[in-house]
Amino acid sequence: MDPRLLRVGTASGHIWRIVEYQEEAATRNITRSAAEQDRLEQLLDAHKPSYPPATDHLHWILKAPFRYPPLRHGSRFGLATEMGILYGARERNTAMVESAVYLWLFQQGLQDLGPLEVIKDGRCALHFAVNHQRVADLTTPDVREWWDRISDPADYHFSQQLGSSLRESGSGMIWFRSARWAQGVNCAVLDPAAIAANTVPVQSQWSLRIDTTTCWWGRPGGERFEIQYSEVADQAGRIPHPALAA
Structure with a gap:
């Protein structure tokens, strides 16, 4: 492994993470009262993995991201056998592009889109500070030759090896x-200590509308962002992903 890739230093910043709306529980439509809802959530929580003590x-x-280990194919920097990683983006628009990609991958896996050809939903954008004394910055020009392998859209092998070495x-x-998103920078938080104990993320509510060509984000006040499917697809018109490479 090139020692430049393992170089670390103190760094801080703020990252964005997109999650589902937190106001509504997805299971509320199958319970008849607040008491039933509380009981159901207790039962569900009892069957989920425990939170790591470090969180x-x-x-x-x-x-939550640290609670769940990566899926069968792992994640960008995490093997399926390692503790989960919190991923975010330095820029809000980058986080929105990443979120749109996973919705398109969902559509891409369906033989018949039916009513899911157009998805209208809500999302919550989280914004919070991160800081750590041992941070690897893989965006610097001196490791440019490795950028394509680190951020390969269709292959995790190299980045997972690097992630294990850094961990x-x-x-x-x-x-x-x-x-x-070529102009975007992402962040992988390996150690929960990179997020301070008093950190309460700033939350903003967004509406999204996604079809097979466009993902539109908007919120009251006129803020909006739009990404085209063609901007993230490959030459064959598909979005590559390591979990779909077989």
Whole structure:
């Protein structure tokens, strides 16, 4: 492994993360009362993985990514056998592009889109500070030759090896170029300690509308952002993904 990729230093910043609306529980439409809802949530929570002790200091909305290990194919910097990683983006628009990509991947996996050809939904944008003494910045020009392999949209092998090496060396956070949005920078938080105990993320509510060509984001006051499917698709018109490469 090139030693430049394992170089770390103190760094701080703010990141964005897109999550589903928090006001409504997805299961509320199958319960008849608040008491039933509370009981159902207790039963569901009892069957979920335990939170790692290292996350005890975190706001509840920031704990979940560390609770769940990566899926069968792992994540950009995490193997399926390692603790979960919190991913975010330095820029809000980058976080929105990443979120749109996963909705398009969902559509891409359906043989018949039916009513899911157009999805109208709500999302919550979280914005919060991160800081760690051992941060790997993989966006610097001196490692440009590795950018394509680190952020390969269709292959995790190299980035997962790098992620394991950085984790073993005590790295707590990684800045890296987005695989989906050329001008964007993402962040992988490996160590929950990179988020301070008193951190309460700033939340903003957004509406989204996504079809097979466009994802539109908007909120009261006129703020909006739009990304075209063609901007993230490959030459064959598909969105590559390591979990779909077989």
